[in-house]
Amino acid sequence: MEPHEPSPPAHAHTEDLLLCCEDLRIGYQGKPMLPPINLQVRRGTFLAVIGRNGSGKSTWFKTLLGLLSPVSGRVFRSSPQVKSAYVPQSTGIDALLPVRTKELVRWGRLSGWNFLRPFSSRQDRSAVESAITSAGAGPIAQLPYRELSEGQKQRALLARVLATEADLVLLDEPTAAMDAVAERETMKRLAELAHEKRLAVVVVSHDLRVAAEFADQLLFVDRETSSVVLGDANTVFCHPAFRHQYGDDYCPRHPAPGHPREPAR
Numbered sequence: 001m002e003p004h005e006p007s008p009p010a011h012a013h014t015e016d017l018l019l020c021c022e023d024l025r026i027g028y029q030g031k032p033m034l035p036p037i038n039l040q041v042r043r044g045t046f047l048a049v050i051g052r053n054g055s056g057k058s059t060w061f062k063t064l065l066g067l068l069s070p071v072s073g074r075v076f077r078s079s080p081q082v083k084s085a086y087v088p089q090s091t092g093i094d095a096l097l098p099v100r101t102k103e104l105v106r107w108g109r110l111s112g113w114n115f116l117r118p119f120s121s122r123q124d125r126s127a128v129e130s131a132i133t134s135a136g137a138g139p140i141a142q143l144p145y146r147e148l149s150e151g152q153k154q155r156a157l158l159a160r161v162l163a164t165e166a167d168l169v170l171l172d173e174p175t176a177a178m179d180a181v182a183e184r185e186t187m188k189r190l191a192e193l194a195h196e197k198r199l200a201v202v203v204v205s206h207d208l209r210v211a212a213e214f215a216d217q218l219l220f221v222d223r224e225t226s227s228v229v230l231g232d233a234n235t236v237f238c239h240p241a242f243r244h245q246y247g248d249d250y251c252p253r254h255p256a257p258g259h260p261r262e263p264a265r
C-alpha cells in the first residue's frame, strides 16, 4: 500500500466488498443535505436507492464516483482496480453522432480513442454481444441510436454500460422512460446480472414496488425528515420517515382500509 493511501476500514478485508461509505455526508458548498451514510456495496448484490425528488440520490452517486467531494466522511474503494460504470439520468449522446446502437455499445467497451480501431478483439466482440443480449437490446442493435424511443435508448445505454464489464454499475433512473413491462423486465435482468455475474448493481428508481421486488436492499434518503434508512423492503416501507413521505400503503403492517390483514371473525 502507498504511504499516503487511506487505510481501509477494519471490516473491509473481505473479497466481496467493492466500496464502502463511512460516515459519508453529501452536499454542495460544504452544506450536508442528509445525515451520515454508512453502507457497504458488495459483489453479487442489487441495491435500489429511493426517495422523493431532490432528496440527494444523484448527489450520492456523484460522490461515489468522485465527481463531487464528500462534505465529511469518506468513500472507500476496496481496491484501486475496482471498475465502475455509470449511466446518468440523461445523456447528450444522441446529439453527438448518427451511430448504430451496436457501435455505441462497442464504444462503451473500448476506452479512449481505441474505438477508432478497425477491428476489436474476439473478447471485445463477445462482451458487446453478451451486453446487448443481457440488456434486451438485440432487436435494436442495428438501428440508429438517434431514432430509438426514449425507453429503447435506455436499453442501449444499459447495454453500453454492461459491455464495460465493470464491477460496480451505477444507474440513475435507468427505466424512467420505459413502459411498465419493460421496466419490470429490466429490473429483473439487473438483479440476475448482479447475482449471476457477481456485479454490484446500484439503481435509483421511483417505482417503489418494482424496486422492492427485485433489489436485495433498499436505501431510502429523505431531506425533510433528515433520514437515511437501509434495509429490506419491510424495514424501509414501515419506517416512520418513509411512511411520512409515501403513506402507509406500502407497509404490510399498515394495510389499507378495507384490506384487513387478519380475516374478520
Ligand SMILES: Nc1ncnc2c1ncn2[C@@H]1O[C@H](COP(=O)(O)OP(=O)(O)OP(=O)(O)O)[C@@H](O)[C@H]1O
Residues within 6 Å of the ligand: 028, 051, 052, 053, 054, 055, 056, 057, 058, 059, 060
Ligand atoms: N451543483 C449544485 N449545487 C447546489 N445544489 C445542487 C446542485 N445540484 C443539485 N443540487 C440540489 O441538490 C438537491 C438534491 O439533488 P439531487 O439531484 O441529488 O436529487 P435526486 O434525489 O437525485 O432528485 P430526482 O429524484 O429529482 O432526480 C436538490 O435540491 C438540487 O437542487
